[in-house]
Structure formats: C-alpha cells, structure tokens
Amino acid sequence: MIIKVLGSAAGGGFPQWNCNCRNCVSVRAGTPGFKARTQSSLAVSRDGENWALFNASPDLRQQLNLTPELWADPKRDHRHSPIKAVVLTNGDVDHIAGLINLREAQAFSVYGTERVLTTIADNSLFHILAEPLVPRITLALNKPTPLSGAGVDLGLTVEAFAVPGKVALYLEDASAGDDFGTQEGDTIGLKVTDTASQHSFFYIPGCSTIDDPLGTRLKGASIVFFDGTLFTDDEMLQQGLMPKTGTRMGHINMSGPEGSIAAFSKLGVGRLIYVHINNSNPALDENSSARKSIESAGWEVGYDGLEVRL
Amino acid sequence: MIIKVLGSAAGGGFPQWNCNCRNCVSVRAGTPGFKARTQSSLAVSRDGENWALFNASPDLRQQLNLTPELWADPKRDHRHSPIKAVVLTNGDVDHIAGLINLREAQAFSVYGTERVLTTIADNSLFHILAEPLVPRITLALNKPTPLSGAGVDLGLTVEAFAVPGKVALYLEDASAGDDFGTQEGDTIGLKVTDTASQHSFFYIPGCSTIDDPLGTRLKGASIVFFDGTLFTDDEMLQQGLMPKTGTRMGHINMSGPEGSIAAFSKLGVGRLIYVHINNSNPALDENSSARKSIESAGWEVGYDGLEVRL
Numbered sequence: 159m160i161i162k163v164l165g166s167a168a169g170g171g172f173p174q175w176n177c178n179c180r181n182c183v184s185v186r187a188g189t190p191g192f193k194a195r196t197q198s199s200l201a202v203s204r205d206g207e208n209w210a211l212f213n214a215s216p217d218l219r220q221q222l223n224l225t226p227e228l229w230a231d232p233k234r235d236h237r238h239s240p241i242k243a244v245v246l247t248n249g250d251v252d253h254i255a256g257l258i259n260l261r262e263a264q265a266f267s268v269y270g271t272e273r274v275l276t277t278i279a280d281n282s283l284f285h286i287l288a289e290p291l292v293p294r295i296t297l298a299l300n301k302p303t304p305l306s307g308a309g310v311d312l313g314l315t316v317e318a319f320a321v322p323g324k325v326a327l328y329l330e331d332a333s334a335g336d337d338f339g340t341q342e343g344d345t346i347g348l349k350v351t352d353t354a355s356q357h358s359f360f361y362i363p364g365c366s367t368i369d370d371p372l373g374t375r376l377k378g379a380s381i382v383f384f385d386g387t388l389f390t391d392d393e394m395l396q397q398g399l400m401p402k403t404g405t406r407m408g409h410i411n412m413s414g415p416e417g418s419i420a421a422f423s424k425l426g427v428g429r430l431i432y433v434h435i436n437n438s439n440p441a442l443d444e445n446s447s448a449r450k451s452i453e454s455a456g457w458e459v460g461y462d463g464l465e466v467r468l
Numbered sequence: 469m470i471i472k473v474l475g476s477a478a479g480g481g482f483p484q485w486n487c488n489c490r491n492c493v494s495v496r497a498g499t500p501g502f503k504a505r506t507q508s509s510l511a512v513s514r515d516g517e518n519w520a521l522f523n524a525s526p527d528l529r530q531q532l533n534l535t536p537e538l539w540a541d542p543k544r545d546h547r548h549s550p551i552k553a554v555v556l557t558n559g560d561v562d563h564i565a566g567l568i569n570l571r572e573a574q575a576f577s578v579y580g581t582e583r584v585l586t587t588i589a590d591n592s593l594f595h596i597l598a599e600p601l602v603p604r605i606t607l608a609l610n611k612p613t614p615l616s617g618a619g620v621d622l623g624l625t626v627e628a629f630a631v632p633g634k635v636a637l638y639l640e641d642a643s644a645g646d647d648f649g650t651q652e653g654d655t656i657g658l659k660v661t662d663t664a665s666q667h668s669f670f671y672i673p674g675c676s677t678i679d680d681p682l683g684t685r686l687k688g689a690s691i692v693f694f695d696g697t698l699f700t701d702d703e704m705l706q707q708g709l710m711p712k713t714g715t716r717m718g719h720i721n722m723s724g725p726e727g728s729i730a731a732f733s734k735l736g737v738g739r740l741i742y743v744h745i746n747n748s749n750p751a752l753d754e755n756s757s758a759r760k761s762i763e764s765a766g767w768e769v770g771y772d773g774l775e776v777r778l
Contacts, residue, residue: 169571170571170572171529173533174572175529175532175540175549175569175570175572175574176540176547176548176549176570176572176574177540177546177547177572178540178541178542178544178545178546178547178548179546182540183542186539186542194533196529216526216529216568216569217529217530219481219485219506219526219527219530220527220529220530222485223483223504229496230485230486230487230488230492231488232488232493232496234488235488236487236488236489236707236708236709237486237487237488237709237710238486238488239485239486251568251571251593251596254593255565255568255593258526258561258565259485259526260485260486261479261480261561262480262484262485262486262487262710263710264485264486277592280592281591281592281593282587282590282591282638282639283561283564283565283591283593283638284638285638285639286561286637286638327596328592328593328594328595328596329592329595397546398546399546399547400547400572400573
C-alpha cells in the first residue's frame with residue numbers, strides 16, 4: 159500500500175488567508191523552520207495505478223497538480239484519472255468542498271456516512287458530480303467495505319467507525335444544546351486494509367477524545383494518522399485569534415494529561431503521524447519546544463508530500 | 469485603479485485534472501509555450517490597500533498565496549484581510565465555490581444578482597460565511613452600485629448588466645426547453661469605475677453572443693476583459709473531449725464571422741484581453757496559429773498575474 163499525505167493542515171490551511179499569528183506571518187515571510195501546508199487529505203493506492211482519496215480538500219486542484227501519480231495518464235483516453243474513489247470522514251468544508259474539483263464527467267465513487275452524503279445531496283453545487291457517473295455509496299459503521307470505482311476494484315477495504323466529535327460548523331444547530339445536534343456518523347475514523355496482504359492503517363483526522371472503545375480499537379496498530387489540530391486546548395484564545403477551544407471545535411489537543419500524546423503512550427502503535435494541523439499549532443515551528451516534545455514522544459508531524467509504504 | 473488577473477482559465481483550470489488534450493499533456497510535461505492557469509478571477513483596487521475580488525474561483529487559496537497584495541497585513545490585527553468585497557458574475561462553480569476559502573470570521577461583502585445570491589443561500593456550505601459579518605448585497609441591473617465592505621468604501625462603482633448566456637450547469641432545468649431555465653441576471657457583465665477618476669473597464673467572463681445592445685454598451689471602452697473560453701464553437705467535439713459546443717455551454721467563440729474577434733473589430737475598444745480560457749483552446753499554445761491570429765487582431769491572451777493599471 160502507498161499512502162501519500164496530499165494535505166496536512168486543518169481547515170484554512172497554513173498560512174490561513176486572514177491570519178497574523180506568529181506561524182502564519184513566519185511562513186509567509188519564508189522563515190526557516192516553517193513549511194506551508196494545504197488542507198487535510200490522503201491519497202492511497204495498492205497498485206500505484208488506481209487511487210482512493212481520503213477527504214477532498216478545497217486545495218485539491220493544487221494538490222493534484224503537485225502529485226504526478228494522480229495525473230491523467232496520456233497513454234489512456236482523452237479523459238482519464240487514476241482517482242477511482244473518494245472516502246469522506248465528515249462533512250467539514252475542508253473535507254468535502256474539494257469534490258467540486260472532480261467535475262468534468264469523470265466516473266468515480268463517493269463514500270460517506272448517510273449524514274455526510276445527505277449534506278452533499280442537499281447542496282446543489284455538488285450536482286455537477288452527477289449520478290450514475292459518480293455514485294454515492296453509504297458507509298455502514300463497523301463493517302468492512304471494499305472500495306471500487308469506475309469499474310475498478312481498488313484492492314482496499316475500509317472499516318468506518320464513529321469517533322467522538324462534532325457536526326460540521328455550518329450544520330450546527332444552536333438550539334440543540336451542548337452537542338449542537340451532533341449525531342453518530344457525523345465524524346468517523348477509518349481502518350484501511352490492503353485486502354490482499356491484510357496490512358492496515360488508521361486514519362482519524364478529526365476526534366475530540368480518545369475514549370476506551372477507541373483506545374481498544376487502536377491498540378497495537380501499525381500506523382495511525384491522527385488529529386493534530388491543536389497543541390493545547392486554548393491556544394487560539396491565548397493567541398487572541400478566535401474565542402474557541404479545541405473542545406468546542408470537536409478536536410482533542412496534543413499535550414497534557416487529556417491530550418493525544420498521553421492517550422497513545424499506552425497503545426503500542428508502530429508509527430504515529432499527526433495530520434489536520436491548525437495554523438495556530440506551535441508544533442508547526444520545527445524549532446519549537448512543542449515540536450521537540452512531540453518528536454521525543456515518538457510522533458511525526460505530517461507534511462504535504464509525505465509518503466508511507468506499508 | 470489596479471487590476472490583477474488572479475486566474476485566467478475557465479472552469480477546471482489549465483491543466484484540467486482529467487484531461488489528456490494536447491494542451492493539458494503539453495503543460496503537464498513543461499513544454500515551452502504552455503503556461504498553467506488557475507480559474508477565473510480578477511482582483512481590483514483603487515488605493516492598492518483595499519481590494520475587491522471579481523469572482524471567487526476554487527483556486528482562490530492558491531491565488532491568494534501567490535499574490536502578496538492580498539495577504540493579511542502583519543501590522544494589523546491578529547486577523548486581517550485586504551479583501552473587502554467579492555462581486556459575482558454568475559453562479560458557475562468556477563466563480564462562486566472559492567467563497568468557502570474566505571471563512572474564519574472575517575468581514576467582507578458579497579455582491580451578486582438575486583438569482584446568484586439565492587443559489588448561495590440554498591447551499592448550506594456557504595453558511596460558514598455568516599451574516600451579518602458577511603452581508604449579501606443584491607446587484608440591481610443597469611444601476612451604479614458603489615462597492616464597500618468591512619466598513620471600508622472601496623472607491624469603486626460597478627454597473628451590472630445582463631448579457632446573453634446560460635444558467636450554471638448544475639442548475640439547468642432539462643424540462644425547461646432550449647434555454648434550460650435561464651433567466652435575466654443569471655449571467656452579468658460589469659462596468660467597473662474608479663469613482664474619483666471616472667476611469668472604467670468592463671469585465672465579461674461569460675457571454676454567449678455580442679448582440680446590438682451589448683455592442684453599443686462596449687463601444688469605445690478603454691479596456692474589456694472578455695470571455696475567451698473557446699477558439700471555435702465545436703473544438704471540444706473535434707478533439708473528442710466532450711459532446712458540447714460553446715453555444716450549448718453559453719460561451720461565444722473567438723474566431724469566425726460570429727466570433728468575438730469579428731464582433732469587437734467594429735467597437736473601437738482600447739485594450740482587449742481574453743480571460744476564462746478553456747483548456748481545449750488552441751490559443752493557449754503560444755506558438756499556435758490561433759494565438760497569432762488573435763494577437764494580430766489586437767487581442768491579448770490573459771495570464772495569471774497580469775497586472776493592468778488604469
């Protein structure tokens with residue numbers, strides 16, 4: 159299996175268009191130790207020829223242009239794409255808006271939970287991806303689903319499972335109380351398995367806490383790509399950027415007794431890679447103490463173009 | 469007035485993700501004479517400090533990153549943007565989808581006709597740009613509208629006028645007959661005027677024919693940025709790319725007796741610049757006979773980053 163990180167940043171990307179935090183100012187200025195990042199997406203292939211995208215970010219067109227493996231093959235038809243499927247982990251703008259880049263009458267499949275597919279059906283913009291050419295396939299939870307698209311079996315199986323999280327911001331129901339109307343299936347994690355070799359990894363770009371069922375599921379995994387939005391829960395407030403904590407946004411933080419570093423320290427995972435990293439996260443500075451503490455805990459900070467083979 | 473072409477390509481951009489036409493293969497291969505282009509948008513400013521975008525393309529985040537004038541000013545607040553307004557000329561995906569890149573609680577104004585603003589209201593994805601922070605302002609036709617946003621008067625006035633065209637593809641009503649349910653205001657052109665100097669230019673990225681009222685309006689204009697989608701009406705069919713003519717898509721072609729070159733030859737416009745250029749257009753090849761015929765007719769082929777001062 160080949161796994162490529164197309165985009166390693168959270169919603170807004172790095173730099174974020176309207177942000178003057180230390181990280182954004184530094185990356186715009188070209189300061190050493192700061193690397194620009196596009197928004198959250200992976201590309202996965204078993205054979206190097208046919209690919210599935212995991213989430214479709216608003217930066218998808220730029221990401222495709224930077225990734226020759228995903229280009230139309232000039233030896234094929236007038237219209238061609240190696241992308242045969244897109245799997246969505248939630249309805250966040252940074253995970254679904256990129257679908258509109260895959261227009262122009264090309265066949266592929268879209269996988270998501272019923273709640274996410276309903277959001278896509280409700281937004282007429284996505285009607286440019288017309289069925290039956292672009293079928294929507296509902297991901298059932300806790301059940302292996304083989305991936306295919308455009309008549310190609312990708313040789314990959316995904317198992318979707320609900321993780322603690324929050325419904326997408328633009329779908330929040332303020333009248334619904336503390337959970338803003340969040341339902342099961344609004345945020346999922348994925349176990350992705352090479353059907354032939356049975357090698358597998360986990361992809362969980364959004365998650366608000368690592369509870370016991372999730373910990374049990376991840377125990378002993380080979381590789382986990384995990385939600386690296388914030389280093390500390392209140393860093394956006396501390397930096398004067400936005401009056402929201404990670405908890406409020408549905409994202410766990412890295413550090414501290416309730417953070418992901420502590421939670422994973424007991425799980426014996428082979429390789430731990432943060433993705434979906436927010437522009438405010440001090441770990442984006444390669445020379446920061448935050449970065450050092452992450453790396454000394456055995457984590458990698460994902461970056462655009464990172465390739466992992468399994 | 470400063471006018472910057474942020475993106476000069478039609479929907480899909482150049483190269484287009486799934487296209488193996490001669491142009492797309494050549495630009496991916498780095499062949500001399502072929503320049504990559506992002507999707508259709510202009511940025512305009514009177515003072516160089518505050519800007520209006522004309523259309524918001526799916527490539528907007530990439531375009532902003534390449535345009536320092538549009539970066540957050542580090543001498544300002546934690547959150548800042550020089551972009552105070554976005555003016556939309558139709559509801560096409562390549563003109564409105566980029567709005568989602570302007571999230572993160574930043575104030576600016578969105579201008580469009582009632583039909584286009586209704587489409588935006590109907591797509592929940594755009595609710596991330598919440599009113600009252602991001603007000604929607606209806607552009608009345610044939611009436612000067614001063615542009616402002618985030619409490620800033622941009623010193624620019626636009627006059628919107630209906631042009632012959634077609635409703636956006638994903639909003640087509642197949643049961644409505646030959647015009648697919650197109651109504652007045654689905655496609656507009658804009659006259660943009662520096663309110664102080666009264667210098668003006670026209671921006672018409674989509675237009676299916678130059679009829680007498682449009683010709684009369686454009687006569688003697690200083691600068692026109694105009695729909696350069698196709699060179700010949702049937703070039704996509706001839707190249708085996710897509711069974712649609714320019715006429716079917718609501719776009720005039722450049723060449724021939726019914727084309728834009730012939731129509732403008734009698735209008736005495738100072739400077740003529742093609743934008744919204746489709747990947748199939750042979751004029752994208754700088755060494756083509758199509759390019760030579762355009763240039764010898766006095767037209768320029770727009771490119772990303774082109775700056776015009778007026």
